[in-house]
Amino acid sequence: MDYTVHTTPNGMRVALNGRMTLIDHEKFRAVVEAIERMEGQVCVFDLSSLEFVDSSGLGMFLIARDIAQPKDVEIELAGAQDTVKRILEIAKFNTLFRVTP
Amino acid sequence: MIPALDLPAPIAGPNRISFSDCRVLVVDDSRFNREILSRFVQWVGIGGIDFAADGESGLERMAAQTYDLVLLDIDMPVMDGLEMCRRIRATPGWADLPVLMQTSPASDPAGVRCFEAGASDIIGKPINAGEFMARVRLNLEKQFFFRNLTDFHRRLQNDLKLARGMQKSLIPDNRVLADAGARHGLMIEGRFEPSDELGGDFWTLFDLGEGRLGILAADFSGHGISAAINTFRFHTLIERIPPHGYEPAEWLGMLNRPLKDLLPVGQFATCFYAIIDSREGTLSYAAAGAPSPLMFLDGQVTMLDASGLMLGVTRNPIMTADQVPFPAGACLLIYSDAVTEALDRQGHLLGEDGLIRLVRDIFPHRENRLARLIAAFDNEVQRPLADDLTAICISRL
Numbered sequence: 001m002d003y004t005v006h007t008t009p010n011g012m013r014v015a016l017n018g019r020m021t022l023i024d025h026e027k028f029r030a031v032v033e034a035i036e037r038m039e040g041q042v043c044v045f046d047l048s049s050l051e052f053v054d055s056s057g058l059g060m061f062l063i064a065r066d067i068a069q070p071k072d073v074e075i076e077l078a079g080a081q082d083t084v085k086r087i088l089e090i091a092k093f094n095t096l097f098r099v100t101p
Numbered sequence: 102m103i104p105a106l107d108l109p110a111p112i113a114g115p116n117r118i119s120f121s122d123c124r125v126l127v128v129d130d131s132r133f134n135r136e137i138l139s140r141f142v143q144w145v146g147i148g149g150i151d152f153a154a155d156g157e158s159g160l161e162r163m164a165a166q167t168y169d170l171v172l173l174d175i176d177m178p179v180m181d182g183l184e185m186c187r188r189i190r191a192t193p194g195w196a197d198l199p200v201l202m203q204t205s206p207a208s209d210p211a212g213v214r215c216f217e218a219g220a221s222d223i224i225g226k227p228i229n230a231g232e233f234m235a236r237v238r239l240n241l242e243k244q245f246f247f248r249n250l251t252d253f254h255r256r257l258q259n260d261l262k263l264a265r266g267m268q269k270s271l272i273p274d275n276r277v278l279a280d281a282g283a284r285h286g287l288m289i290e291g292r293f294e295p296s297d298e299l300g301g302d303f304w305t306l307f308d309l310g311e312g313r314l315g316i317l318a319a320d321f322s323g324h325g326i327s328a329a330i331n332t333f334r335f336h337t338l339i340e341r342i343p344p345h346g347y348e349p350a351e352w353l354g355m356l357n358r359p360l361k362d363l364l365p366v367g368q369f370a371t372c373f374y375a376i377i378d379s380r381e382g383t384l385s386y387a388a389a390g391a392p393s394p395l396m397f398l399d400g401q402v403t404m405l406d407a408s409g410l411m412l413g414v415t416r417n418p419i420m421t422a423d424q425v426p427f428p429a430g431a432c433l434l435i436y437s438d439a440v441t442e443a444l445d446r447q448g449h450l451l452g453e454d455g456l457i458r459l460v461r462d463i464f465p466h467r468e469n470r471l472a473r474l475i476a477a478f479d480n481e482v483q484r485p486l487a488d489d490l491t492a493i494c495i496s497r498l
Contacts, residue, residue, distance in 0.1 A: 066366040090392070096414070
């Protein structure tokens with residue numbers, strides 16, 4: 001997995017691409033740190049280029065949510081393609097995150 | 102006269118080499134050289150030094166005594182250093198022993214012949230004390246760390262093998278499956294295959310009485326040791342909170358609460374729990390983010406919705422619960438995500454569509470459905486799998 005982080009007027013946007021799996025834990029730590037430091041109320045994960053996410057990847061989103069909640073930051077999972085969309089559906093992530101097309 | 106060098110004292114400790122415990126064999130036909138080399142070796146702090154004057158007596162020494170490093174000259178009577186080195190390397194157990202050879206710049210400047218014979222390192226003549234000592238220490242340290250790592254690896258492998266046996270004992274064996282199947286008029290097949298020595302998958306059966314059989318399959322996030330420990334915790338939890346007398350969703354909710362307290366944020370379990378009632382011909386289930394089990398009946402494959410928040414994520418679980426007919430001839434396939442997330446030879450995910458296609462091809466014949474499915478699966482996907490594989494196939498007779 002690779003990622004880029006951009007500041008947006010109301011928070012930040014993290015674009016993820018490739019496969020998000022167990023081995024990306026260290027990389028994702030930097031994303032979590034960025035959320036800790038961020039200004040604004042919305043953190044958008046752009047998933048349009050993410051090919052796959054496994055259970056460890058879902059766990060990383062949960063960790064991000066855990067950090068974001070006390071700061072009143074909302075996490076949005078945007079633009080997931082078929083495979084990732086199906087995985088988010090099975091996990092009913094729409095009950096925890098704002099999931100947008 | 103050769104000046105003594107100021108060398109830093111070796112730091113003691115279990116992860117540090119103790120040179121005084123090392124034993125070195127010096128093989129050289131010149132008594133003068135043996136004495137000089139012996140002095141250098143002593144300066145390194147080596148505790149044990151033995152000598153031989155030719156290759157053959159050197160090998161005799163080695164047969165009688167274990168050495169940590171062997172120092173060879175090339176030109177010697179009876180058997181030269183190159184031949185002795187070749188024989189060392191041909192001996193099982195000495196393949197990684199540090200062998201240092203003294204080379205002469207005139208005959209073999211780059212030490213090519215020495216390395217071809219299997220030398221670990223070369224020391225050019227005339228011998229420079231500092232270089233000599235540095236190379237001896239370096240090669241001894243390398244050997245020490247290599248041995249440490251090998252020992253550690255071996256110990257870990259043994260531990261993992263034991264732990265794997267323990268994990269397998271949590272999963273119903275063939276006898277249990279045959280007994281439960283006979284009592285409930287079912288054919289039950291199971292496959293459990295951790296991707297590493299240990300895995301995060303778990304499944305089991307419960308005889309609930311009155312013709313009811315419970316099937317629980319769970320998959321802890323991640324894999325390897327930490328996920329495996331979670332399966333043991335889960336097993337303990339189930340012993341404490343057995344499913345008897347509860348509806349599927351009710352029971353999974355009861356398991357969710359302690360799991361939420363137990364698991365750190367980011368760890369969770371997907372879960373599918375079903376009760377097959379062979380008298381009523383029904384299957385009642387509840388699920389928390391599990392892969393959609395497949396129902397095969399009259400040549401048709403349908404997917405059961407097993408979506409839901411995984412166990413251990415929140416205090417208020419959101420699960421899917423349903424009851425569907427499970428008449429004679431029906432077959433249920435429960436599987437871990439490793440199946441649909443397997444990659445085919447072109448690198449594409451097998452996916453739910455791929456699995457449904459395989460099931461449609463293979464399940465019309467009732468015998469050995471799961472074994473034949475796995476064989477067809479193996480034929481299409483790349484091994485090894487990235488995740489733990491569990492598959493359970495339950496056919497009503």
